Amino acid sequence: MSELSAGAPISPVSPRQATDVLAVARLATGFMPDDEGLALAGVAGLVCSLPAGGGGDSIVEVGAYCGKSTMYLAHGVLAALAGGGCRSVPVVFSVDHHHGSEENQAGWEHHDVSLVNPDTGRLDTLPAWRRTVESAGVEDRVVALVGDSPTIAARWQTPAGLVFIDGGHGHEPAWADYGGWAPKVVVGGWLAIHDVFPNPADGGRPPYELYVRALESGGFLEEIGLGCGSLRVLRRVAPGS
Numbered sequence: 001m002s003e004l005s006a007g008a009p010i011s012p013v014s015p016r017q018a019t020d021v022l023a024v025a026r027l028a029t030g031f032m033p034d035d036e037g038l039a040l041a042g043v044a045g046l047v048c049s050l051p052a053g054g055g056g057d058s059i060v061e062v063g064a065y066c067g068k069s070t071m072y073l074a075h076g077v078l079a080a081l082a083g084g085g086c087r088s089v090p091v092v093f094s095v096d097h098h099h100g101s102e103e104n105q106a107g108w109e110h111h112d113v114s115l116v117n118p119d120t121g122r123l124d125t126l127p128a129w130r131r132t133v134e135s136a137g138v139e140d141r142v143v144a145l146v147g148d149s150p151t152i153a154a155r156w157q158t159p160a161g162l163v164f165i166d167g168g169h170g171h172e173p174a175w176a177d178y179g180g181w182a183p184k185v186v187v188g189g190w191l192a193i194h195d196v197f198p199n200p201a202d203g204g205r206p207p208y209e210l211y212v213r214a215l216e217s218g219g220f221l222e223e224i225g226l227g228c229g230s231l232r233v234l235r236r237v238a239p240g241s
C-alpha cells in the first residue's frame with residue numbers, strides 16, 4: 001500500500017479550486033485577518049509533506065466560528081495538493097460547539113445578533129459554518145466536530161500534523177484546549193496558536209501563556225518565518241505535552 005492510499009481518497013485538485021476557496025475564506029464572517037490566514041494556509045499545506053498515518057491525515061482546528069479560518073486551512077491543503085509532490089491528503093477536523101465564546105455573547109464586544117437562533121435565543125454559528133463550507137465546495141475535505149472541545153480531545157486518538165488553537169480565549173478554556181490538543185501533534189508536526197499578544201495592552205493573556213508554555217515544555221520550537229501577526233507557529237521536536 002502506498003503512503004497516499006492509507007489516507008483520505010485523493011481526487012485531482014486544480015489551482016483554480018484552491019483560489020476559489022481562498023475567495024470564500026476572505027468573504028466569510030470571522031476573526032482571521034487575511035495575512036494571518038494566508039500564513040495559516042501555508043502551515044496547512046506543509047502538513048501534506050508528512051506521511052499518511054504520521055500526522056499527514058489530519059489537521060485539527062479548535063474554534064471554527066463561521067468557518068473563516070477553516071477555509072484558510074482548506075485553501076492551504078488544496079494549494080499544496082494542486083502543486084503536487086504531496087505525501088498525504090489531510091482532512092481538516094473543525095471543532096466547535098457553535099454557541100460562541102464568552103466574548104460572543106449578548107452584551108460583549110464580539111456579539112453578532114444575526115447569528116442568534118430566534119427559536120432558542122442562543123448563538124448558533126453552525127448554519128453559517130455549513131454555508132461557508134458548502135459554498136467553497138470542500139465538504140469532502142472538512143469535517144465538523146460539533147461539541148465541547150476538551151470532551152472531544154479526551155477521546156480523540158488520531159495524531160495530528162497541525163493543531164490550530166483559536167477556541168475560547170479565557171484562562172480555563174484556553175488551557176483546556178492546550179492540554180487536550182497539543183499532545184496530539186506528532187513530532188515534526190505544527191502547533192499554531194492565534195491571538196498571541198506578548199504585550200498585554202494588545203490583547204488577552206491566555207493564548208500568549210499557552211505559547212510560552214509550549215516553548216518552555218521543550219516539546220516545541222517556534223518557526224518564526226511561518227507565523228504572522230498574532231498567529232504563532234511552533235513545530236514539535238520532541239514527544240510530550
Ligand SMILES: C[S@@+](CC[C@H](N)C(=O)[O-])C[C@H]1O[C@@H](n2cnc3c(N)ncnc32)[C@H](O)[C@@H]1O
Pocket residue numbers: 029030031032062063064065066067068069070095096097098099100101125147148149150166167168169173
Ligand atoms: C475566536 S472564535 C474562532 C474564530 C475562527 N477561528 C475564525 O477564523 O473566525 C472562538 C470559537 O471557539 C468556540 N469555543 C469556545 N469554547 C469552546 C469549547 N469549550 N468547545 C468548543 N468550541 C468552543 C466558540 O464557539 C467560537 O466559535
